[in-house]
Amino acid sequence: MARSVAIVGTGQTDHKSHRPDVNGREMIYEAVTRALEDCELSIKDIDAIVIGNMDHFESINYVDTWSVEGSGGFMKPIMKVTTGGTTGTSVAIAAYYHVASGLFDRVLAIGWEKNSESDTTAAIVTCSDPIWDRFSYSGAIPSLATEATAYMQKYGATQEDAARVAVRDRTHALNNPHAHLRKPIKIEDVMSSPMLAYPIKLLDVCPRTDGACAVVFAADAVAQKIAPRPAWVKSSAVRHTYTWFGDSTDYNKGLVSLQEASSEAYKQAGITKPAEEFDVAELYLPYTYGGLKWIEDLGFCGPGEGPQFVAEGHTDMGGKIPVNPSGGVISTNCIGATALLRVAEAAIQIMGKGEQRQVPDVRLAMATGFGGCFWSDVVILSAEKP
Amino acid sequence: MDSIAIVGVAQTKYERRKKDKTYYDLVYEVTRDALEDAGLSLDDIDNVITVSNDFLDGRTISSMAVGEAAGGYHKNVSTVEGDGAFGAFYGAMRVLGGFKTTLVVAHSKGSEGDMRYVTNGMFDPVYQRLLGLEAVSSSALQANAYMEKHGVTEEDFARVSVKNHGNAKNNPYAQLPMDLTVADVMQSKRIADPIKFLDCSPVSDGAAAIIIASEEYAGKARTKPAWIKGVAHCADAYFIGDRDLADPKSLRDAAQRAYGMAGIREPLEEIDIVELYDAFSYMEPLWLEGMGFCDPGQGGKMIDKGITTMQGSLPVNPSGGVLSAHAVLVAGLARIIEAVLQIRGDAGPRQVEGVRTALAHGINGPCGQSHCVWILAGNM
Secondary structure: OOOOEEEEEEEEOOOEOOOOOOOHHHHHHHHHHHHHHHOOOOHHHOOEEEEEOOHHHHOOOOHHHHOHHHHOOOOEOEEEEOOHHHHHHHHHHHHHHHHHOOOOOEEEEEEEEEHHHOOHHHHHHHHOOOOOOOOOOOOOHHHHHHHHHHHHHHHOOOHHHHHHHHHHHHHHHOOOOOOOOOOOOOHHHHHOOOEEEOOEEHHHEOOOOEEEEEEEEEEOOOHHHHOOOOEEEEEEEEEOOOOOHHHOOEOOOEOHHHHHHHHHHHHHHOOOOHHHHOOEEEOOOOEHHHHHHHHHHOOOOOOOOHHHHHHOOOOOOOOOOOEOOOOHHHHOOOHHHHHHHHHHHHHHHHHOOOHHHOOOOOOEEEEEEEEOOOEEEEEEEEOOOO | OOOEEEEEEEEOOOEOOOOOOOHHHHHHHHHHHHHHHHOOOHHHOOEEEEEOOHHHHOOOOHHHHOOOOOOOOOOEEEEEOOOHHHHHHHHHHHHHOOOOEEEEEEEEEHHHOOHHHHHHOOOOOOOOHHHOOOHHHHHHHHHHHHHHHHOOOHHHHHHHHHHHHHHHHHOOOOOOOOOOOHHHHHHOOEEEOOEEHHHEOOOOEEEEEEEEEEHHHHOOOOOOOEEEEEEEEEEOOOOHHHOOOOOOHHHHHHHHHHHHHHOOOOHHHHOOEEEOOOOEOOHHHHHHHHOOOOOOOOHHHHHHOOOOOOOOOOOEOOOOOHHHOOOOOHHHHHHHHHHHHHHHOOOHHHOOOOOOEEEEEEEEOOOOOEEEEEEEEOOO
């Protein structure tokens, strides 16, 4: 029988575009140390470790064995889980199963990336088939630009609607001392930023960040002794549905992987009205148009209603369902850590440790991951043990 | 631990170069064959673990290429980057944690890259990589350390190569079935002292898949289940200069925990066969020591006394081992598959009689830095 599992501690680096003062292992060590301090454990208390990043960004093969001096994996079970942008949620879900299996009581999940050591786009384009996709339609931006254009065409959404998402996330980031981009912006700033691929402009997309995140998962009966208010994992679901970018989105249906993953996770958690039931959502929104369209796929509002939902402030702090109190991916993007940061930030909200970015009395929180070929992961956390 | 079992297995024949197939073709082939072996359909599988490595595939997010081929469409999927024995362990955790059936699939095409560069990437980019350290040269350091500490000889290693390539003659999937003599191995080209050409595993293309099921679902498969009695993994220090390379202590830790789960006290008496990760011939005796089948330094004698031959009391690598086929990442999963076939009695000409308990083993990182040990049994 699967055991109940909770998050009892989180740690993250202070994210920056370039951390020349530390190497990868030292950066991981910072996040791990902070996570252990957060839950007052020592590395000796950790039974197993799951780590993830994307190989080609730092060009390290076998990151699990490479990392042990920073991750604390010396003479411990450690494995690497990697799925592109969804790496962080994949690592979190793997740590969950380590504990749920009954084999390990306290497990450390680590996501990290030192993007300053890479050419991110050069590395990312190699995710596609070398013959069919790589030279035509690969990398992060082309397919997102297509999705955004199709959405605007279908529902009449505007570039200004999307810019509002960037302004919201960047404004929220001012409350998060760990965030990478902490400078306020206005809609005009987004609109006048350089066009990358229509309709995506520089301030519509996430930055490249150096950073790491660590999260401690613990078993029922152990978790309650570690944390006064653990964040219980209520459900999770994953859809890594596509292999080819040409197949990746059905523009008439939306982000199908997120629709499917969220409906499975909602069903397991007994959620029928997400916008009403969730107190906060930390969403992996790598670009602003996702902040319009994907909240529809999550069922926060109906198809085509995303722009109005955002414009009416429902996703702001104090709104119906605050989205990304941390500032989200548009403010911080250390890729292998990015989705784990969503899980960590959702847990922070439940544990009541959000300080300036805290949403009052969070009982139910959601985190998502996005990556690969329009893949989606959903993790639901709760103040109540499932 | 709840009772869970491996109920379906499949592997490709391992070859130097599978020119006619992409690696997603290989993944599709073993996925289909594992389902057929188990007598299950894709609808019976509720989650999938793929195993891949971006360096080997020359592709970032290497799992992206195989999701469809592995039947991951509309399912909960994840990817372990590392040896298949580790990927299978995550698959097992997911069954223990609430899923009914996990399909685990690993692939690699060594022919499409250069293993020297791929394995050089394991080493520290600042201090070690420019020295040219890669799998063969680092393993040569380990073999030297082992010989120096315990007086094991090159001939001891050569005997492992002779035995395993001979065993491979009984395995239709093996890449290098060979009749060798100790003299052949000793006279083969010196690659990195003391490792010679015939002490090395080959570069291979191949794929493998297993299906792990909960107790309830194990009954739905048509195969005799191989029950998972114990599994554990552990990593040693990273810099090889920080380790005693002749003392595989992370393997000892993993083996002892796996034995503890399986209730094994005397491994030599209680385990009937071993399938271990012999990427180089010296690894077999060294890993046998780490697994507690003999005292430190006595691994060489295991083969001298005939204990590890097909006729011995503890046959090691009846399949021919990794020395006879080395699709990286796949190799650990292949060890598990071979152990399952031995337990089922389905191993054909390489079958050892009366196998009730088997050990399978995989490694990650340089010189066996990280080990994963599996104990499988025919009885629940």
